[in-house]
Amino acid sequence: MKWSNIIIGVILVIFSAFYYYSTSEYPPPSKTENLGPAFFPTLLAATLAFLAILLIVNSIIFRGASGKDKGGAVIQGAERLEEDSFGAEEISYTFLFGTIGLSFLYVGLISILGFLISTPLFLIILIRLLGYEKWTNNLAASIGLTAALYLLFATALGVSLPAGIFFS
Amino acid sequence: MLHNFMLGASIAFTPMSLLFILFGVLWGILGGALPGITGSIAMALLLPLTYNMAPSVALMMLAGVYIGAMYGSSITAILIRTPGAPASAATVLDGYELHKQGKSGVALGISLYTGTIGGLFSVVVLIALAVPLANFALAFGPPEYFGLTIFGLAIISSLAGKSMVKGLISGVVGLILATVGMDPFSGIPRFTYGSEELLGGIDLIAAMIGLFAVSEVFIQASEKGSWAKVDEAFASKLPSWAELKSTLRATMLGTIIGTVVGIMPGAGGTIGGFIAYNEGKRWSKTPEKFGKGSLEGVAAPESANNAVTGGAMVPLLAFGIPGSNAAAIMLGALMLQGLRPGPMLFQNNPDIVYSLFVGMIVGNIFMLVTGYLFIKPCIKIVNISKPILMASIMALVTVGCYAINNNINDVWIALILGVFGYLMRKYDFSPSAMVLAMILGFMVETSLRRSLVISYGNISCFYTRPIALVLIVLALITLIFPIVRSIREGRKGTRNTGPAA
Numbered sequence: 258m259k260w261s262n263i264i265i266g267v268i269l270v271i272f273s274a275f276y277y278y279s280t281s282e283y284p285p286p287s288k289t290e291n292l293g294p295a296f297f298p299t300l301l302a303a304t305l306a307f308l309a310i311l312l313i314v315n316s317i318i319f320r321g322a323s324g325k326d327k328g329g330a331v332i333q334g335a336e337r338l339e340e341d342s343f344g345a346e347e348i349s350y351t352f353l354f355g356t357i358g359l360s361f362l363y364v365g366l367i368s369i370l371g372f373l374i375s376t377p378l379f380l381i382i383l384i385r386l387l388g389y390e391k392w393t394n395n396l397a398a399s400i401g402l403t404a405a406l407y408l409l410f411a412t413a414l415g416v417s418l419p420a421g422i423f424f425s
Numbered sequence: 426m427l428h429n430f431m432l433g434a435s436i437a438f439t440p441m442s443l444l445f446i447l448f449g450v451l452w453g454i455l456g457g458a459l460p461g462i463t464g465s466i467a468m469a470l471l472l473p474l475t476y477n478m479a480p481s482v483a484l485m486m487l488a489g490v491y492i493g494a495m496y497g498s499s500i501t502a503i504l505i506r507t508p509g510a511p512a513s514a515a516t517v518l519d520g521y522e523l524h525k526q527g528k529s530g531v532a533l534g535i536s537l538y539t540g541t542i543g544g545l546f547s548v549v550v551l552i553a554l555a556v557p558l559a560n561f562a563l564a565f566g567p568p569e570y571f572g573l574t575i576f577g578l579a580i581i582s583s584l585a586g587k588s589m590v591k592g593l594i595s596g597v598v599g600l601i602l603a604t605v606g607m608d609p610f611s612g613i614p615r616f617t618y619g620s621e622e623l624l625g626g627i628d629l630i631a632a633m634i635g636l637f638a639v640s641e642v643f644i645q646a647s648e649k650g651s652w653a654k655v656d657e658a659f660a661s662k663l664p665s666w667a668e669l670k671s672t673l674r675a676t677m678l679g680t681i682i683g684t685v686v687g688i689m690p691g692a693g694g695t696i697g698g699f700i701a702y703n704e705g706k707r708w709s710k711t712p713e714k715f716g717k718g719s720l721e722g723v724a725a726p727e728s729a730n731n732a733v734t735g736g737a738m739v740p741l742l743a744f745g746i747p748g749s750n751a752a753a754i755m756l757g758a759l760m761l762q763g764l765r766p767g768p769m770l771f772q773n774n775p776d777i778v779y780s781l782f783v784g785m786i787v788g789n790i791f792m793l794v795t796g797y798l799f800i801k802p803c804i805k806i807v808n809i810s811k812p813i814l815m816a817s818i819m820a821l822v823t824v825g826c827y828a829i830n831n832n833i834n835d836v837w838i839a840l841i842l843g844v845f846g847y848l849m850r851k852y853d854f855s856p857s858a859m860v861l862a863m864i865l866g867f868m869v870e871t872s873l874r875r876s877l878v879i880s881y882g883n884i885s886c887f888y889t890r891p892i893a894l895v896l897i898v899l900a901l902i903t904l905i906f907p908i909v910r911s912i913r914e915g916r917k918g919t920r921n922t923g924p925a926a
Contacts (some may be wrong), residue, residue, distance in 0.1 A: 262852075265852060269594065287611070289878060291878075291882040292873070293611070301601050305598070308590055312590050348649070352645035354621075357844060363819075364837060364840060367823070369838075376820055376823075379819075384820065386812075398817070406824050410824050414477055422579060
């Protein structure tokens with residue numbers, strides 16, 4: 258029994274109920290258009306709920322056995338690689354949550370501090386956090402990349418990047 | 426036809442176009458060579474830049490990236506046993522053996538030459554198929570498009586995940602995300618929960634960048650190990666004419682397999698490469714050499730993954746249905762410019778379609794010419810430490826998403842979907858199926874509702890029109906067949922193990 262599948266299945270059932278509930282206020286079908294805005298979403302909600310329940314039932318019935326519903330060892334091997342770059346490498350949750358957290362912080366701060374301040378800060382901290390220890394290279398790469406991005410987007414493409422409270 | 430080709434050539438052979446195709450090919454080779462960065466991620470990263478380009482130039486450049494990446498991924502596959510993208514996973518088996526035997530240059534050369542052959546052949550097939558298919562599709566009405574999109578989605582979702590249920594769930598969630606925004610018929614907002622920003626729907630470009638590129642950065646960043654350093658001093662002797670000729674059979678097989686696999690929605694370079702490797706071995710005169718440094722073992726998968734590039738454009742151009750991540754991104758680039766691929770594009774914008782044909786031929790030739798010279802600079806960049814590369818991609822993604830609409834909300838969408846994509850991949854769901862469903866969602870719903878409008882609510886339009894009927898039946902078979910097979914295999918399994926237990 259794969260607990261993760263059961264939990265995901267339950268979340269999906271709740272989500273499809275919520276999604277279905279959101280359609281309750283939509284106007285009914287008109288005379289010329291007989292399905293109306295709620296029909297397709299209702300169909301999707303039902304399909305998702307059905308598939309989610311199937312996922313839960315599968316995980317309970319086929320204990321331990323997973324992925325047996327497909328044939329062809331080659332195709333399976335290929336598929337495993339197609340999307341799955343999760344290798345045998347050990348996962349560092351510090352790296353993972355650090356990268357995600359810093360990225361959110363960066364996007365949150367970019368409007369306040371501006372692109373030219375927040376970007377090098379973000380790069381320097383993330384590069385150090387991911388275990389790179391040579392400070393001079395880190396600084397050079399971070400500042401160089403910020404300059405390159407600024408030249409490409411702001412100067413060449415004319416995008417007005419957030420200036421931040423210090424420059425505006 | 427000839428007139429259209431002249432038109433296409435006149436666009437492709439301008440200095441600006443040639444420059445962008447060349448840049449695309451080089452960017453693709455580099456992206457392909459970087460472990461974890463696939464061709465479609467390299468393409469997604471360039472998407473925001475295409476906003477200011479002519480659509481024809483943008484498409485040619487992106488096709489160049491796609492072509493270059495298929496070869497680029499073999500560089501690291503051969504030199505450090507790490508395929509730069511999964512499309513070259515099968516190349517590792519013999520490519521790395523050849524490298525160990527001191528024949529690195531031979532292996533890289535075979536990959537480049539057979540890849541070019543595969544790529545060029547597939548463009549010819551693309552031209553031969555897409556034009557008549559698009560003419561055929563001109564007669565399609567909403568019921569046919571409904572059948573076509575449902576069939577495409579059924580194949581994509583059932584092939585995409587490790588388990589069919591999870592693939593289908595990924596597809597349905599994609600369809601659900603596509604319903605966010607203004608209802609195309611009644612104009613009322615759906616699932617926007619009061620947000621003005623969501624009225625236009627979830628930005629597709631931001632979603633693709635998030636699900637493809639950002640999720641990959643999170644995966645790469647979370648892995649402790651770093652990539653193996655590539656030794657710059659490898660044996661650079663290129664293959665001889667006799668060596669190249671010895672791979673002829675494998676190259677032909679790989680080319681045909683790759684083209685066919687490319688046309689099928691949901692299958693791509695990875696599957697093409699593996700099938701070609703197996704078939705190459707089966708039909709080889711010296712199958713015993715496979716796995717021990719066979720040149721055919723490099724030629725088969727590498728010609729196949731390059732041949733996928735032309736094949737993948739067939740359903741995209743003829744029907745407007747993307748069957749792979751790369752095709753989805755090309756479609757995104759067109760939509761960014763307010764265009765949609767499909768039969769009408771051939772009618773209204775033949776310049777775009779035909780310049781893409783010519784541009785893909787040019788891209789393959791550019792790859793052949795620069796492919797070998799570009800290995801050294803590529804290695805230098807691959808050898809830059811992983812933390813710097815991952816942080817750089819994150820910054821590029823942020824600025825790129827912001828640049829699409831000068832809007833920070835698109836960056837948030839990319840980040841949130843990046844986390845979502847990470848979780849999906851961790852639990853074996855398929856971000857690709859979700860993206861393709863997001864793209865097709867609008868078409869599925871509008872074609873369904875429009876069908877019933879024109880038939881005054883009579884569902885007979887789905888079974889009295891032969892093409893629509895065939896497509897819907899094919900979709901049902903695609904969905905039901907694996908279930909029937911798994912039940913039968915399950916029964917057989919219990920019968921076989923029964924007496925033993």
